[in-house]
Amino acid sequence: EAGVAQSPRYKIIEKRQSVAFWCNPISGHATLYWYQQILGQGPKLLIQFQNNGVVDDSQLPKDRFSAERLKGVDSTLKIQPAKLEDSAVYLCASSLGTSSYYEQYFGPGTRLTVT
Template sequence: EAGVAQSPRYKIIEKRQSVAFWCNPISGHATLYWYQQILGQGPKLLIQFQNNGVVDDSQLPKDRFSAERLKGVDSTLKIQPAKLEDSAVYLCASSVLSSRADTQYFGPGTRLTVL
């Protein structure tokens, strides 16, 4: 079974630039999550999708971050414009059911550096 795919793996941009990350979840997984992991911290949930609808985006900085999940499969996370404090690893995870927290499968992440 293929795992959660993310691209790019690394990205370096200057502040005020825009960036987008892509995630392809495990086939058949209805729930998709985006997490932000700042160096030395644990992952923090940014947004959760159930199929192509948003379940929770309470911690998403909506003035600069946006995310979409078209057709309930792939998802993109965008930052526009980026700030220095957005430097982090962005993790995508998917699960069959949102009620089973132990079935979240994580991708390798995208490491973003904002200069």
């Protein structure tokens, strides 16, 4: 079974530039999550989708971050414009559903460096 795919694996941009990350979840997984992991901290949930609808985006900085999952499969997370404090690893995860009984499977992450 293929795991969660993410691209790119690494990205370096200058502040005020824009960047986009892509995630393809495990086939059949209805729920998709984006987490931000700053160095030395645990992952923090940014947004959660159930199919193509948003379940929770309470911690997403909506003035600069946006995410979509138009067809309920793969997803894109965008930052525009980027700030130095956005340097982090962005992890995508997926699960069969929204219940805590369903395991979340994580992708390898995209490491973003903002200079």
